[in-house]
Amino acid sequence: MTFPLTLLGALLCSLMVSSEVVPQADIDVQRMTGKWYLLGFATNAEWFVNRRASMKAGTAMLTVTADGELELSYTSLNSDGSCWRLNNVAKKTDVPGKFTYTSLGEMKDMCMVDVKYDEYALIHTMKSKGSNATVVNKLYGRAVDLSADLLEKFRQFSLETGILPENIAFLPKNAECQAA
Template sequence: MLCSMMVSSEVTPQADFNAQGMAGKWYLIGFSTNAEWFVSHKASMKMGTAMFTPTGDGDLDISYASLNADGTCFRLNNLAKKTGTPGKFTYSSWDNQNDMRMVEVKYDEYALAHTIKSNAGDNTVVNKLYGRGVDIGADLMEKFRQFSLETGILPENIAILPRNGECPAA
């Protein structure tokens, strides 16, 4: 675990990150983590959508929605506050302090995000692969898999999420 955190803490955001370029709808296609809860939830996870809305002062308002099997929607909203490093944001979610880095972004195609979640000295890593559409090339899925392995995620904790219906606008 310590080894993976050393690697993870060295992950840097894309140097020329542009928050305005993130604006709009993205599909959450890939998800990987070293968090224990993932093992029991992985099979039920499906693709969801994220709306990224840059604020006037450089923060990112992130609204996530995923359609549950019973037709209800799981929704989550976070305001990711910019830091002194472009592409690096912080936010609180439940009892976690989150350090999110936008590692690689091609604004019309995909975004790779790396987050270190801290809670009472316990750190976990979450990597997410977003796409502008529901389909993403095998090369990007492999890039996501390799990045996840490099940041200490076990192969069985890397998921390409199955397609899903979308939640109605809130």
């Protein structure tokens, strides 16, 4: 009986920590536009345990629409040479730097936590599907390499949002998908 209670306590703690995450105060979403490399990935999702070893860096193209929404286009080259692609439109909220979107049947609340527009972006997402909630943190870079300090910053942030150390990954470099 203690294991389920411990698990429930850890989940509630994770949700409480994640609900306190706020976007960067002076966020300028227009400056987020362009190409980013997904270099760090951290989550409390169960599927990650089985897929972590096969994940590699990918690219994201972010475009701000005329009405302030954010178009997200992700690609990653698979080991067989095919490309994995995912496109979403994140709707702006009343809070600058916070967006919501639905992907793969899950409602997602995305928060731009820490951004240096020409170098890196740390983005926190809460996913919910039914009564399940999942934390996903992503570290993006404008280049394929980031400093050890930034990697450590991402690791610390992920731990603070309830991610176990073994669920924090720095993705190996990968060739890019060709334009579709």
